[in-house]
Amino acid sequence: MFKKLIFLLLLLQANSLIAQEKVPLEYYLKPGYSYNPDIPTPESVLGYNIGEWHVSYDQVYMYMQALAEASDRIKLEVTGRTYEKRPLMMLTISHRDNLGKLNAIKYQRSQLRIPAESRNVDLEALPVVTYMGYSVHGNEASGVNASLLAAYHFAAANEIEEDLKSIIILMEPGINPDGINRFSSWVNSNRSIHMNGDPNNRELNEAWPRGRTNHYWFDLNRDWLPVQHPESRARITKIQEWKPNLILDFHEMGTNSTFFFQPGIPSRNHPLTPAKNFELTEKIAQYHAKYLDEIGSLYFTQESYDDFYYGKGSTYPDVQGQVGILFEQASSRGHLQESVNGPLTFAFTVRNQFTASLSSFEASVAMRKELNSYMRDFYIDAKSDADADTNKAYIFGLAKDKGRTYHLADMILYHDIKLYSLKEDIKINGLDFKADRAFIVPLNQPQYRLIKGMFETRTDFQDSLFYDVSAWTLPMAFDMDFMALNSRILNLANVEEVKKGITLPQGKVNGAAGAYSYAFEWNEYYAPKAAFKLMEKGYNLRLAHEAFDITGDLSMGRGSILVDKGRQPVSDQTFFEDLQSIAKLTGITIHGINTGYTGGINMGSPSIDVLEKPEVALLVDGGVYSNEAGEIWHLLDQRLEMPITLLPSDEMNSADLNRYNVIVLPNGSYGNISKSGVESLKSWVRAGGTIIARGRALEWLNSQQIGEFSFKTETEKDSTIQKSYANLSNDFGSKVTGGAIFKVKLDLSHPLGYGYDKEDMYTFRNSNQFLLPSKNPYANPLVYTDSPLASGYVYPFNLEQMKNTAMIRVSAVGRGKVIGFVDDPNFRAFWFGTNKLFFNSIFFGQTISSSSAR
Incomplete structure (x- = not known):
């Protein structure tokens, strides 16, 4: 014990010295290896050694190019x-013999997913594949910097030549290039030559939105399943192409922590993940422990983290015959920081x-056959499960x-799942599914368990704590x-297989140039995009609050948009061509109207409002939650192609708000807005502006x-007097409420409900904020049901509190409106079902009757 204490004290002293002096390469490298002098070291390319400065992503790319040029063990792709146009790179590292037959190896690996073929795969000869992904969170920089050392070691270490015949390493040195660059720029520009580690130091406290996220401020470690961003799509494409056995996910945690590696908490594994996965994870953990023991690092396992949500890097593989490993390193958040364990x-x-990268390499090579056997057996078992399942497919549309x-x-x-397009109209249990507007996913295919994980509903759990959503x-x-x-319905349905790379179906215009007017319904997802593009061209758009009939058999529902040239000096043909191009782009159908004497309401009805083009300001900075602000920015910028202003919240004190007719306050705190800023906002909304706010912004x-x-x-x-202290945290x-799905009821006649055709819908909640309904029943367009x-998962008391409360409440302020959301309608960019509620707030908030919101 005394010897270990002395060792730790010496280690802390060494760390303190390293913070002030040049870091030698030998500090990182494991003894017993010799290195090929023809392979460039990081220092020879960067001009400094790893640990002295934070590498920017372009420097990472530069070094990996240098390695690929110098080494016959590396291919760079x-x-x-x-979004910021930085290259996403993947290194394939192996023995040169393997690099010459990659396609053959990939084909053999693909056979592991096919039970009828997998028994013919020679597991004695098949290389193991290990994916190493570093720094999905850009400000968790120890990962991306360690990737340079790992790549150098795998390219230059002479003693691993034979081992490389047994393994293919897929290395993604920086999963989040834009965030990595944002963070490295911050810490390097605020680095002192003589550091003291004070946590208050500017270097250690990033400016908003910080470097964790990508360009649009998304947490990319939640996007492995939704694949809504280019970084995720590129990565998942390669992972499905290679089907790695082991997926390594390098992260950081709080400065006062130590080092974590999986397995996580056993009771919080997803039920679809086999028990064998946990056993293999635990066996691999022994390698990490051995390597970290050798350098005297503190570590822990089977605490704090779980393997439940399949959208994370360390859990996504667990439902595909792979093993995901999460590494969490205490973060210096710069170059030096004080911690409870001494200077970090x-x-x-x-x-x-870097040490965890080496231990993973040794575990992969040693367990090669076992890991390949596990993948083969996983899919054999999945086939048996699919055969026994009374359900044979899912249909959606x-x-x-x-x-x-x-x-x-x-x-x-994106997830190597077979999908079929429905080619005929069918009706099942009262639900209509239309040809070319519905898809069928068979369950009798290799990705059976992943499909179940996508479609299942689950309300019973072994544990009541979740690291992420439940x-x-x-x-x-x-x-x-x-x-x-x-099976009967599946076998009888007329379907056609679809391939990855499908595109949004094009829209069209029914009618000819020179019509009296034109109209389109609001139910298509990209109807708001079409509306905005038409407004940008200066055309006049009006909103119908009641249904009308164009012909005897063509009815346009409430919320339909009427379009005419307005004051634009263009010909009928140019106007028609603009309608055609926008319909084609957005997938909507526009109908020509030949008379104002339509059925239902007429075209001059007082039930029709002229729409203003939205001019949107989104508040950012300060106490605004950057992830929610980013969701809104991405939604409007990428999907609607709508220019918006990112307005720093403290600029409210001086900005001319009359430039905008919609101001969005994401979840967050707004204490930095002065009294004059508050009064300016009040005057603006009283004059007719629309405020859209969520969460804590409503409280403010x-x-x-x-x-x-x-x-x-x-x-x-x-009334319990005493409880076990050991249970306090649990x-x-x-x-x-970490994240669950709830049933709500929508008023389809309210402008916020336009475009929906069913009052029953779903919302995503990850808070315990319970909004009381307005006493005015017309001001509660979306409420929770009584079940x-x-x-x-939701705690029973919270479930009771939620019943019959408001998800959306509208409040009138003068001639303006404040539209309040409890739940995030744009959650992680994949909650498409509630996006339109947000769109409607932007486009139609101006039309909501003030008397309905008082």
Whole structure:
């Protein structure tokens, strides 16, 4: 014990010295290896050694190019581009003999997913494949910096030549290039030559939005399943192409922590993950422990983290015959920071991640046959499970929204899942599924368990604590009709297989140039995009609050948009061609109207409002939650192609708000807005502006008397005198609503409900904020039902509190409106089902009657 204490003290002293001096390469490298002098070291390319400065992503790319040019063990491939156009790279590292036959190896690996073929695969000769993914969170920089050391070691270490015949390493040195660059720029530009590790130092406290996220401020580690971003799509494409046995996910955690490696908490594994997965993870853990023991690092396992949500890097593989390993390193968040364990240097954090890379390499090689056998057996068992399942497929689709249906199909196809387009109209249990607007996913295919993980609803759990969300049922996220099918219906349906790379179905214009007017319904997902593009061209758009008939058999529902040239000096033919191009782009159908004397309301009806083109300001910075602001920015910028202003919240104190007619306040705190800023906002909304706000922003608006929002404040009664201290954390954690799906009821006649055709829908909740309905029943367009839980975990008391509360409440302020959301309608960019509620707030908030919101 005394010897170990002396060792730790010496280690801390060494770390302190490393913080002040040049970090030698030998500090990282494991003794017993010699290195090929023809392979460039990081220092020879960068001009400094790892740990002295934070590498920017372009430097990572530069070094990996140098390695690929110098080594016959490495192939470098650019797999895509980020939003900021940085190259996404994947290194394939192996023995040169393997690099000469990669396609043959990939083919053999693909056979492991096919039970009828997998028994013919020679597991004695098949290489193991290990994916190493570093720094999905850009400010968790020890990972990306360690990747340079790992790549150098695998390229230059002479002693691993023979081992490389048994393994293929897929290395993604930086999963999040845009975030990595944002963070490295911050810490390097604020680095002192003489550091003291003070946690208050500017270097250690990034500016908003910080470097964790990608360009649009998304957490990419939640996007492995939804694949909504280019970084994820490029990565998942390669992972499905290679089918790695082991997927390594390098992260950081709080500065006062140590080092974590999986397995996580056993009771929090997803039930679809086989027990064998945990056993293999535990066996691999012995290698990590051995390597970290050798350098004297503190570590822990089977605490804090779980393997439940299949959208994370360390859990996504667990439902595909692979083993995911999460590494969490205490973060220096710069170059040096004080911690409860002593000075924590950046170099020390990098060394731990590099050491875990080496231990994973040894485990992969040693367990090669066992890992390949596990993958083969996983899919044999999955086939048996599929055969025994009374359900044989899932069907999903929306008769009146090709856009949402397309996006779900596109998402599914990224995961090596066979999908079929319905080619005839069918009706099942009262639900209509239309030809070319519905898809069928057979369960009798290799990805059976992953498909179940996408479509299942689950409300019973072994544990009540979750590191992330407890439910993500994809058809519910899209608010889409779906059901399980039996074999009879599956076999009789007329279907056609679809391939990855499907595109949004094109729209059209029915009619000719020179019509009296034109109209389109609002039910298509991209109808708002069409509306905005028409407004940008200066055309006049009007909103019909009542249904009307164009012909005897063509009815246009409430919320339909009427389009005419307005004051634009263009010919009928140019106008018609603009309609055609926009319809084609957005998938909508536009109908020509030949008379104003339509059935139902006429074209000059007072039930029709002229729409203003939205001019949107989105508040950012300060206490705004960057992830939610980013969801909105991405939604409007990428999907609607709508220019918006990212307005720093403290600019409210001086900005001219008259430039905007919509101001969005994401979840967050707004204490940095001064009294003058508050008064400016009040005057603006009274004059007719629309405020859209969510979560804590509603509480702030209510406190400033900008709209009226009240909340439940009841607490659970508990008369217990004494409880076990050991259960404290779990007892409090079980009351957290980390993320579940709930049933709500929508008023389809309200402008916020336009475009939906069913009042029953689903929302995603990850908070315990309970909004009381307005006393005015017309001001509650979306409320929770009296039996709201649809999928996921919620604490019973919180479920009771939620019943019959408001999800959306509208409050009038003068001539303007404040539209308040409790739940996030744009959650992680894949909650397509509630996006339109947000779109409607932007486009139609101006038309909501003030008397309905008082």
